Amino acid sequence: MKKIVIFASGSGTNAENIIKYFNSTNTGTVVSVFTNNSNAKVIERAKNFEIPTEIFSKEELFSGKVLQKLLAIAPDLIVLAGFLLKFPKTIVEIYPNTIINIHPALLPNYGGKGMYGMNVHRAIVENKEKETGITIHFVNENYDQGNIIFQKKVTVLVTDTPEVVAEKIHELEQKYFPKVIEDLLISNSQLLTSNF
Numbered sequence: 001m002k003k004i005v006i007f008a009s010g011s012g013t014n015a016e017n018i019i020k021y022f023n024s025t026n027t028g029t030v031v032s033v034f035t036n037n038s039n040a041k042v043i044e045r046a047k048n049f050e051i052p053t054e055i056f057s058k059e060e061l062f063s064g065k066v067l068q069k070l071l072a073i074a075p076d077l078i079v080l081a082g083f084l085l086k087f088p089k090t091i092v093e094i095y096p097n098t099i100i101n102i103h104p105a106l107l108p109n110y111g112g113k114g115m116y117g118m119n120v121h122r123a124i125v126e127n128k129e130k131e132t133g134i135t136i137h138f139v140n141e142n143y144d145q146g147n148i149i150f151q152k153k154v155t156v157l158v159t160d161t162p163e164v165v166a167e168k169i170h171e172l173e174q175k176y177f178p179k180v181i182e183d184l185l186i187s188n189s190q191l192l193t194s195n196f
Helices: 015-022 041-048 058-063 065-073 089-094 119-127 162-194
Strands: 002-007 028-034 053-055 077-080 100-101 129-140 148-155
Touching: 002 015, 002 065, 002 162, 015 028, 015 041, 015 162, 028 065, 028 162, 041 053, 058 065, 058 129, 065 089, 077 129, 077 162, 100 162, 129 162, 148 162
Parallel strands: 002 028, 002 077, 028 053, 077 100
Antiparallel strands: 100 129, 129 148
């Protein structure tokens, strides 16, 4: 069974959806949830599924303490699901093509520092974009610049508010994020098998 570690900073709706999805498959399982926010609702969501949580500070993320915990777990995939801190280069280098993130826009548009959540949706509406979507990508040392794995578009109507756009994006995230994670776990297994 492949091991998934989730990093989240907020409410954890995507994290919970991923946990539920893999509870009904034998491809992988969420073994731990890491958060930099001691008040994050994701902690409660993880507890409901009896999944251990690790709460850490920004300093611990960059000092190597979080890396030591990851090395002890040996995850097959690290999933950022609403995680707002930039990932350290040291961790990215040790886990190449193993850390993925979901972004609520069609990268490379509307990416970079400060572009998350409602900030993105407001910008989409203000700029009168006709479409938006989600991007699932590998994580490198720069915000939202890793290789793109998957994108899905949705139409933005002229009457859509940022809140309506947020709901459309949430539906895409819930539908596609777990499936893309599963595909990655399966394809990595096949790659490993072909090497022997």
